Amino acid sequence: MLDPSESAYPARALVDLSAIGHNLAALRNRAPGCQQMAIVKADAYGHGLLPVAQAALKAGADWLGVAQLAEALTLRAGLDTAGISRAHAPIFTWITTPDQDLTPALEADLDLSVSWAWSLAQVCASARQLGRTARVHVKIDTGMSRAGSTLADLPALASGLRMAHDEGLIEVVGAWSHLSRADDLSEEGMASTAQHIEIFERGLSILADVGLEPQIRHLAATSGLLWHPKTHYDLVRPGIGLYGLSPEPLIASSQELGLRPAMTLQAPLSAVKVVEDDTPASYGGTWRTPGRRWLGLVPVGYADGILRSASNGAPVLVQTPQGTISASVVGRVCMDQIIVDLGPAQGSSDTPSARTPEPPARAGDRVVLFGDPADGLPAADDWATHAGTINYEIVSRLGERIPRVHIPYKSREVHQS
Numbered sequence: 556m557l558d559p560s561e562s563a564y565p566a567r568a569l570v571d572l573s574a575i576g577h578n579l580a581a582l583r584n585r586a587p588g589c590q591q592m593a594i595v596k597a598d599a600y601g602h603g604l605l606p607v608a609q610a611a612l613k614a615g616a617d618w619l620g621v622a623q624l625a626e627a628l629t630l631r632a633g634l635d636t637a638g639i640s641r642a643h644a645p646i647f648t649w650i651t652t653p654d655q656d657l658t659p660a661l662e663a664d665l666d667l668s669v670s671w672a673w674s675l676a677q678v679c680a681s682a683r684q685l686g687r688t689a690r691v692h693v694k695i696d697t698g699m700s701r702a703g704s705t706l707a708d709l710p711a712l713a714s715g716l717r718m719a720h721d722e723g724l725i726e727v728v729g730a731w732s733h734l735s736r737a738d739d740l741s742e743e744g745m746a747s748t749a750q751h752i753e754i755f756e757r758g759l760s761i762l763a764d765v766g767l768e769p770q771i772r773h774l775a776a777t778s779g780l781l782w783h784p785k786t787h788y789d790l791v792r793p794g795i796g797l798y799g800l801s802p803e804p805l806i807a808s809s810q811e812l813g814l815r816p817a818m819t820l821q822a823p824l825s826a827v828k829v830v831e832d833d834t835p836a837s838y839g840g841t842w843r844t845p846g847r848r849w850l851g852l853v854p855v856g857y858a859d860g861i862l863r864s865a866s867n868g869a870p871v872l873v874q875t876p877q878g879t880i881s882a883s884v885v886g887r888v889c890m891d892q893i894i895v896d897l898g899p900a901q902g903s904s905d906t907p908s909a910r911t912p913e914p915p916a917r918a919g920d921r922v923v924l925f926g927d928p929a930d931g932l933p934a935a936d937d938w939a940t941h942a943g944t945i946n947y948e949i950v951s952r953l954g955e956r957i958p959r960v961h962i963p964y965k966s967r968e969v970h971q972s
């Protein structure tokens with residue numbers, strides 16, 4: 556249920572939790588036999604952390620993953636409150652900083668990533684303080700130069716891990732890394748992924764040299780899962796695919812991948828009016844009416860995460876009682892509003908007699924900014940193209956003030972009955 560302030564907000568992001576289940580199943584078919592970690596970082600890519608996490612668990616996800624420790628703690632608290640057993644909802648989190656106290660993380664039964672001697676010392680200090688064994692996944696830098704131990708540093712880290720393991724402070728549950736070019740199927744991209752695998756293997760053997768053989772080896776996010784079966788190992792970590800979006804629409808669209816975009820962003824038209832020929836629209840007058848036009852106003856803007864770089868071009872679909880109108884954003888995206896072009900007004904400048912033509916749409920009619928293209932809606936991918944970015948940014952930057960409305964999860968069994 557929306558609270559009153561939310562129901563007063565005109566825009567809505569509908570999130571179909573059944574699509575999350577559908578997508579997890581589709582992804583499972585492409586990596587059969589692997590454990591699945593549903594990546595729900597950044598408020599589940601803007602889709603709503605707790606509802607998405609719960610849907611993913613219902614759909615059979617074995618793990619949940621979030622980048623930020625704070626978000627992992629929020630997730631655990633939410634799942635505890637929902638009565639979800641920790642044994643059935645392991646959570647992995649991988650960004651910590653030296654100033655953080657990790658005792659709450661251990662008390663929340665979070666699996667932690669260790670890349671460096673200082674992070675190992677930090678985990679061990681908290682484990683010692685609590686008298687418990689921390690569960691860690693060693694991260695190996697396989698070519699992204701982000702987190703992870705380089706092969707040069709790994710022997711020292713490995714012996715530290717071994718000592719901590721022997722002291723009972725840690726259990727080395729996993730070894731993992733992340734691919735930097737798995738969405739690039741060019742010769743160079745393929746060579747990069749092959750090199751990641753090679754470095755990962757060398758890292759695993761450095762760990763084996765000190766007697767550490769982590770049970771869960773993991774490398775692949777959605778693009779590795781889809782396009783590089785050799786990266787599957789024991790567990791895959793789909794993020795974007797879980798939300799029904801392709802990690803690289805130029806390789807394959809969500810429809811071609813059998814994925815269903817879970818989010819539909821919509822808002823009602825707040826006004827519709829006729830504007831005469833050659834009239835500038837929005838700040839800076841970067842667009843002028845090419846004739847007498849019907850313009851619509853939509854009450855969402857860059858403060859809602861509608862990227863200003865999508866000005867002049869991003870598509871929308873206007874749903875009227877008479878049918879749908881494909882329209883697009885004209886002029887600049889404002890803080891709280893956008894203008895869309897609804898087409899030529901009857902009685903264009905050469906027949907000015909038609910002063911009160913029938914409007915193609917009315918205030919209150921629904922405008923869909925993006926949703927599932929299989930339903931004839933514009934795609935988050937279209938917005939990404941117009942804004943010069945990736946679909947990840949379109950959904951994950953959607954403003955907090957837009958209420959997320961979750962359409963309850965229906966399992967396949969429920970559908971059939």
Ligand SMILES: *Cc1c(COP(=O)(O)O)cnc(C)c1O
Nearest residue numbers: 594733776777792793794795796
């Ligand atoms: C974000 C992320 C993922 C998921 O990536 P997608 O491309 O969205 O599937 C997996 N692993 C790590 C470490 C990540 O940061």
